[in-house]
Each structure stands twice: as C-alpha cells, then as structure tokens.
Amino acid sequence: MKKNILITGASRGIGAATALLAAKEGYQVGVNYLNNHEAAQKVVTTIQNLGGTAIAIKADVSVREQVAHLFDEFDKRLGPIHALVNNAGILETQKNVVDMEVERLVRVININILSCFLCSQEAIRKMSTRYGGEGGAIVNVSSVAARTGSPNEYVDYAVAKGAIDTFTVGLAKEVATEGIRVNAVRPGFIYTDIHASGGEPGRVDRIKGNVPMKRGGQPEEVAKAILWLLSDAASYSTGTFIDVAGGR
Ligand code: NAP
Numbered sequence: 001m002k003k004n005i006l007i008t009g010a011s012r013g014i015g016a017a018t019a020l021l022a023a024k025e026g027y028q029v030g031v032n033y034l035n036n037h038e039a040a041q042k043v044v045t046t047i048q049n050l051g052g053t054a055i056a057i058k059a060d061v062s063v064r065e066q067v068a069h070l071f072d073e074f075d076k077r078l079g080p081i082h083a084l085v086n087n088a089g090i091l092e093t094q095k096n097v098v099d100m101e102v103e104r105l106v107r108v109i110n111i112n113i114l115s116c117f118l119c120s121q122e123a124i125r126k127m128s129t130r131y132g133g134e135g136g137a138i139v140n141v142s143s144v145a146a147r148t149g150s151p152n153e154y155v156d157y158a159v160a161k162g163a164i165d166t167f168t169v170g171l172a173k174e175v176a177t178e179g180i181r182v183n184a185v186r187p188g189f190i191y192t193d194i195h196a197s198g199g200e201p202g203r204v205d206r207i208k209g210n211v212p213m214k215r216g217g218q219p220e221e222v223a224k225a226i227l228w229l230l231s232d233a234a235s236y237s238t239g240t241f242i243d244v245a246g247g248r
Pocket residue numbers: 008009010011012013014015032033034035036037039059060061062086087088089090111141142143144186187188189190191192193194195197
C-alpha cells in the first residue's frame with residue numbers, strides 16, 4: 001500500500017527537497033504552499049515526471065479554516081494521511097528585540113508555532129488509533145536557532161523554534177500510545193530563499209565560517225534526516241531531535 005505524506009511549505013527550499021525525496025521513497029505527496037503556485041506546481045510536475053503521485057494544495061497553515069480545507073482536500077484526493085511534516089516557516093527582517101513591532105511578532109508566532117498546533121491536531125484526528133486511525137509519524141522542522149537565540153537578527157524566530165522543540169517533546173509523549181511518533185529536525189544554515197526574506201540573501205556564505213564544517217547545508221541534507229525520522233528505521237524514536245547543522 002502506498003503511504004501518503006503532507007508537507008507544509010513544500011513549494012520551495014527544505015519542503016520541496018523533502019517532497020522530492022519522499023516521492024522517490026514511494027510516498028504520494030501533498031505539496032502545501034501559500035502564494036507561489038508556480039513553484040508548487042513545478043514540484044508536483046517533477047514528481048509526476050519521475051512516475052510518482054503529487055498534488056499541490058494552497059492553504060495558509062496559520063489559519064484554522066484553511067488548515068481544515070488542506071486536510072480535507074488531501075484526504076479526498078490522496079487518501080488517509082500517514083506522515084506530516086510541519087515545515088512551513090518564516091523569518092522577518094533582521095532587527096533587535098527592542099525594535100520588533102507587535103504585528104511582526106504575531107505573524108512570526110502564528111506562522112511558525114500556531115501552524116504546527118493546527119496541522120498536528122488535524123493529523124492526529126486522522127492518524128491516532130484512539131480515533132480509529134492506523135497511526136503515523138510527524139516531523140517538525142525546528143532550527144538550531146532554538147539553541148542559539150539568534151541575537152541581533154531574529155530572537156522572535158528563535159523563540160518560536162524553541163517552542164517547536166517543546167511542542168515536539170510534549171506531543172510525542174501525549175500520543176506515544178496512539179501509534180504516532182513525533183520528532184524534529186533542527187537545521188543550521190541551509191541554502192534557501194528564507195535568508196532573503198530576512199533581508200540578506202547571501203547570509204549563509206557570510207557566516208558559514210562559524211560552522212565547524214565551514215560550509216552551509218543543502219536542503220536535500222535536511223530532507224534525508226526528515227525521511228529517516230518518518231521511516232520504520234526510526235520506529236523506537238519519538239520526542240527526539242536530529243541537528244543538521246554541520247556541528248554547530
Ligand atoms: P523557504 O525557502 O523560505 O520556503 C518557505 C516555504 O514555506 C515556502 O514553500 C512557502 O510557500 C511556505 N510558507 C510560508 N508561509 C506559509 C504559510 N503561512 N502557509 C503555508 N505555507 C507557507 O524556507 P526554508 O528555508 O525551506 O525553511 C523551511 C523550514 O526550515 C522553516 O520552518 C524554517 O524555519 C526552517 N529552517 C530553515 C533554515 C535555513 O537555513 N533555511 C534553518 C533552520 C530552520 P510559498 O512558496 O507559497 O511562499
């Protein structure tokens with residue numbers, strides 16, 4: 001039987017790389033995106049050209065009604081969900097805490113944290129043996145920022161990722177007897193568009209000297225850790241983390 005995976009924010013970056021690897025491993029893939037339909041469709045077409053199955057679904061994962069629509073569409077078009085990757089995330093312009101506007105803080109918290117609650121709630125209702133499901137696995141995409149705090153850049157984002165770590169530990173324990181494993185990856189500096197949203201497209205190359213391995217990471221290197229945590233090879237791992245950060 002084919003397994004079905006939903007990846008939030010899969011039109012670009014780490015989400016897109018995870019979608020492609022998941023398809024290569026035999027999953028049918030739900031590619032969620034917010035605005036960039038063309039990029040999401042490109043991921044879908046690439047998977048279809050490889051002989052796989054994928055669909056693109058637009059939804060803002062920080063809005064409850066849109067998350068409900070996302071899971072309904074997924075269920076209708078692909079079938080029962082087996083794996084969820086809470087990957088969608090945002091950064092805003094580099095600033096000190098003292099200068100961060102309330103609207104920005106709310107956006108960063110809602111898109112990075114609330115989204116994980118909303119998507120996990122939907123997934124649990126479908127996967128949990130307590131609700132008649134067959135079990136499944138969730139991977140949250142946190143960040144090394146949860147440990148470093150990202151001073152003078154994005155403490156708000158780092159705080160949100162710290163919350164994702166706590167969410168991972170707590171939720172893992174809560175659903176451990178319901179056939180659902182919950183883990184997280186914590187990427188370091190990865191070459192994606194997210195740094196441009198923070199106002200510095202070349203950020204990874206500027207700071208890669210601080211990484212023990214002296215290089216930035218590729219989205220595919222994060223995707224491999226995510227797919228491992230979702231796989232049966234990780235069957236006794238829950239509430240844990242893989243740092244994909246070159247030793248940082
Ligand atoms: P990215 O290249 O900027 O891609 C972000 C993705 O999220 C896009 O697919 C975007 O969709 C989607 N998205 C944004 N807001 C959304 C929303 N409200 N609802 C649904 N989708 C939304 O980012 P990335 O670097 O691959 O980051 C992926 C995850 O890794 C994030 O959680 C990020 O915090 C984490 N991370 C990244 C790094 C890094 O160095 N890159 C390091 C540590 C952790 P559209 O294309 O439609 O805009």
